[in-house]
Amino acid sequence: MLKPFKHLTAIAAPIDGPDMETDVLFPSRFLKKPLGPEYAEFLFHDLRFHADGTERADFILNQDPYRAASIIVAERNFGCGSAREGAVYSLVEYGVRVVIAPSFGDIFYFNCLTNGLLPIRLEAGPVAQLRRHVKELPGSPLGVDLEARTVTGPNDAKYPFEIDPSWRHRLMEGLDGVDVTLGHAAEIDAFEERYRADMAWLFNGDP
Amino acid sequence: MPKTMFDKIWDRHTVVGGGDGQSLLYISRHMVYDSSFHSFEFLKRRGLPVKRPDQTFATADHFVSTLGREISAIEDPESRHVVDLLHTNARDCGIPLIGLDDPRQGIIHVIGPELGIAQPGLLLVCADSHISTLGALGALAIGIGHAESTHVLATQTLWQNKPKLMRVTLAGTRPFGVTAKDIALAIVSTIGVSGASGHAIEFAGSTIRGLSMEERMTVCNMAIESGARVGMVAPDETTFAYLDDRPFAPRGTGRDRALAYWRTLPTDSDAGFDAEVSVDAGNIAPMVTWGITPGDALPINSTVPDPTAERDAESRTAMSQALEYMDLTPGARLTDIAIDRVFIGSCTNGRIEDLRAAAQVARCGRAVVPALVVPGSTPVKRQAEAEGLDRIFIDAGFEWRHSGCSLCVAINGDTCVPGERCASTSNRNYAHRQGRGVRTHLMSPAMAAAAALTGHLTDVRRLEGAGREC
Ligand code: SF4
Numbered sequence: 001m002l003k004p005f006k007h008l009t010a011i012a013a014p015i016d017g018p019d020m021e022t023d024v025l026f027p028s029r030f031l032k033k034p035l036g037p038e039y040a041e042f043l044f045h046d047l048r049f050h051a052d053g054t055e056r057a058d059f060i061l062n063q064d065p066y067r068a069a070s071i072i073v074a075e076r077n078f079g080c081g082s083a084r085e086g087a088v089y090s091l092v093e094y095g096v097r098v099v100i101a102p103s104f105g106d107i108f109y110f111n112c113l114t115n116g117l118l119p120i121r122l123e124a125g126p127v128a129q130l131r132r133h134v135k136e137l138p139g140s141p142l143g144v145d146l147e148a149r150t151v152t153g154p155n156d157a158k159y160p161f162e163i164d165p166s167w168r169h170r171l172m173e174g175l176d177g178v179d180v181t182l183g184h185a186a187e188i189d190a191f192e193e194r195y196r197a198d199m200a201w202l203f204n205g206d207p
Numbered sequence: 208m209p210k211t212m213f214d215k216i217w218d219r220h221t222v223v224g225g226g227d228g229q230s231l232l233y234i235s236r237h238m239v240y241d242s243s244f245h246s247f248e249f250l251k252r253r254g255l256p257v258k259r260p261d262q263t264f265a266t267a268d269h270f271v272s273t274l275g276r277e278i279s280a281i282e283d284p285e286s287r288h289v290v291d292l293l294h295t296n297a298r299d300c301g302i303p304l305i306g307l308d309d310p311r312q313g314i315i316h317v318i319g320p321e322l323g324i325a326q327p328g329l330l331l332v333c334a335d336s337h338i339s340t341l342g343a344l345g346a347l348a349i350g351i352g353h354a355e356s357t358h359v360l361a362t363q364t365l366w367q368n369k370p371k372l373m374r375v376t377l378a379g380t381r382p383f384g385v386t387a388k389d390i391a392l393a394i395v396s397t398i399g400v401s402g403a404s405g406h407a408i409e410f411a412g413s414t415i416r417g418l419s420m421e422e423r424m425t426v427c428n429m430a431i432e433s434g435a436r437v438g439m440v441a442p443d444e445t446t447f448a449y450l451d452d453r454p455f456a457p458r459g460t461g462r463d464r465a466l467a468y469w470r471t472l473p474t475d476s477d478a479g480f481d482a483e484v485s486v487d488a489g490n491i492a493p494m495v496t497w498g499i500t501p502g503d504a505l506p507i508n509s510t511v512p513d514p515t516a517e518r519d520a521e522s523r524t525a526m527s528q529a530l531e532y533m534d535l536t537p538g539a540r541l542t543d544i545a546i547d548r549v550f551i552g553s554c555t556n557g558r559i560e561d562l563r564a565a566a567q568v569a570r571c572g573r574a575v576v577p578a579l580v581v582p583g584s585t586p587v588k589r590q591a592e593a594e595g596l597d598r599i600f601i602d603a604g605f606e607w608r609h610s611g612c613s614l615c616v617a618i619n620g621d622t623c624v625p626g627e628r629c630a631s632t633s634n635r636n637y638a639h640r641q642g643r644g645v646r647t648h649l650m651s652p653a654m655a656a657a658a659a660l661t662g663h664l665t666d667v668r669r670l671e672g673a674g675r676e677c
Contacts, residue, residue, distance in 0.1 A: 018525060019400060019500060021637045028618045028640075032270065032285045035245060046639070077401040080434065081637055083336040085245065085352045106370075106404055106436045107336055111352035164368055166228045177355075178253065181362045184223055184231060188364055191222045191233055192259075199468075201461030202235065202329075203261065 002116035004174035013069035021081035039093035065139035079108025209475035235329035273608035313584020316554035323453025327442035343423035345442030371481035377414035379489030387422035388651035391429035404434035432501035441473035498529035513537035549578035553615035556632035557583025568656035574604035578659035
């Protein structure tokens with residue numbers, strides 16, 4: 001069961017740089033780590049920490065109030081690169097619930113949705129405005145309303161966004177895909193029986 | 208109603224849906240690998256069994272040592288543990304395991320086609336984006352996440368939104384010395400690293416038709432680097448011949464039935480695409496990357512680009528940052544860039560034709576920097592050894608290893624020294640991909656071998672002896 005998501009008012013951190021790769025969000029050496037709260041530490045690890053483990057003061061998430069951010073406002077093609085889902089687990093463990101950007105790496109976008117993190121695509125102009133606002137007015141919160149599909153900026157400007165209705169429903173109810181799918185078990189079984197008969201050559205090759 | 212190949216395969220596998228929202232798709236075959244331990248963990252937490260173990264295939268590639276085939280050869284205990292976990296999870300769930308010591312082992316995207324697991328018209332998934340490679344056979348191969356992989360393990364289905372369709376047409380004769388890798392890099396630099404975002408790409412045109420199966424795999428492998436989630440090529444006689452006698456491919460009457468289906472797959476002539484791109488293959492030259500995205504690629508005879516000449520402010524900044532990371536000066540000739548290390552391998556260029564191309568260059572000299580040759584699979588390794596390619600590499604001072612992802616991802620013991628510059632046949636040159644501060648230049652196997660012989664980026668067409676017997 002995922003945490004249902006309807007509304008959120010929270011501090012937002014601007015993350016600078018287009019084409020932010022999943023490798024940067026979550027360095028590859030943490031790939032083999034078992035899941036758990038430790039993932040919060042891995043987020044942007046090499047930007048956040050020096051080699052000796054101390055914080056890099058220049059990184060935004062090490063600065064107050066951004067340290068407590070639950071929303072990230074990023075630049076275009078955020079989460080591009082490899083399918084690395086650890087990037088999403090680490091965002092979730094850090095406490096991020098929403099990422100706003102003009103565009104996302106495709107797999108990253110869906111990894112967010114499957115893991116209950118809301119990715120919001122807005123036009124480049126509004127995103128640039130939001131980034132400016134959260135920089136100029138540190139700590140002033142952004143509002144995200146999934147029910148109304150709007151983001152509210154610090155100056156109360158509202159930005160509508162689009163999201164696939166079935167994903168929206170799932171996020172709002174906190175439904176996990178497997179639950180939804182098991183409700184279609186009869187259809188799947190019927191499909192499978194026909195498929196395995198029609199494509200019989202797939203099922204009698206060498207093991 | 209005329210249909211694209213993508214739509215034909217998509218519709219064939221749709222269980223529920225078909226409208227604008229999500230469709231529930233039936234998965235023909237699902238590949239899992241050593242990074243899949245999260246997926247198995249999620250499954251266990253839910254107490255669910257694997258629905259179709261016989262439609263699931265497992266192999267270890269990312270964390271394996273290229274120095275040996277025993278799990279004990281993996282030095283790092285955490286890496287050893289995840290390889291071990293794959294073996295245990297596969298056994299516990301009854302999934303056919305192509306384990307580390309199996310003669311069929313290899314990088315998942317190399318063995319998929321090699322073993323005939325990938326076939327035209329199938330819907331294949333793997334929690335790794337470069338599964339797109341398998342689209343070269345006319346399959347729909349979709350990279351998914353580990354949580355989605357759990358969903359497939361539990362239900363043999365997947366919810367997906369239908370992407371838009373882009374056709375990339377390549378016509379023209381590729382000039383001497385231009386390989387599939389150069390074509391792939393040229394395509395990424397034309398489309399841009401997010402230009403195909405939200406799209407599935409079908410590669411078409413006379414140039415693509417003329418490519419071998421392995422060359423098509425290189426092109427589809429890098430479809431991901433344009434932001435697409437899928438790359439595919441219509442199946443034809445080249446595809447059908449390639450599949451003959453592969454262990455998981457059909458034979459006898461099964462093959463006749465399969466062939467009847469496969470022949471229905473190519474896109475109907477009047478089907479429409481959401482986007483069309485065309486590239487003149489006659490204008491492509493051997494390519495190298497200079498920056499930190501695969502789209503930062505230029506012909507080898509160019510110079511390092513100058514950010515001040517770039518009009519778009521955002522691109523200008525990105526370019527300056529790339530040059531700073533890569534420690535390159537605008538205007539310098541690419542062929543003057545000295546390198547410290549060479550990597551030949553990966554799911555982009557670790558197949559037998561790649562090793563043949565590299566060996567043909569390697570036989571003309573001696574490596575002056577450390578150079579690693581890592582076959583994409585154990586069968587590729589055996590084939591190369593049968594052809595004597597291993598001797599050529601070893602005699603030229605290259606290291607000859609066991610198969611695995613190796614230096615493509617640098618999480619398995621193979622790594623560059625921080626700050627080094629590596630000529631690599633892999634598909635990603637993002638900052639730190641091959642180790643901290645490591646600067647990666649992507650290129651073809653022949654170009655990488657040429658760089659090993661000279662110690663700097665080199666136009667293989669100008670290398671003494673290249674392309675000839677020497
Ligand atoms: S070779 Fe590289 S790109 Fe290919 S699967 Fe392995 S790590 Fe990924």
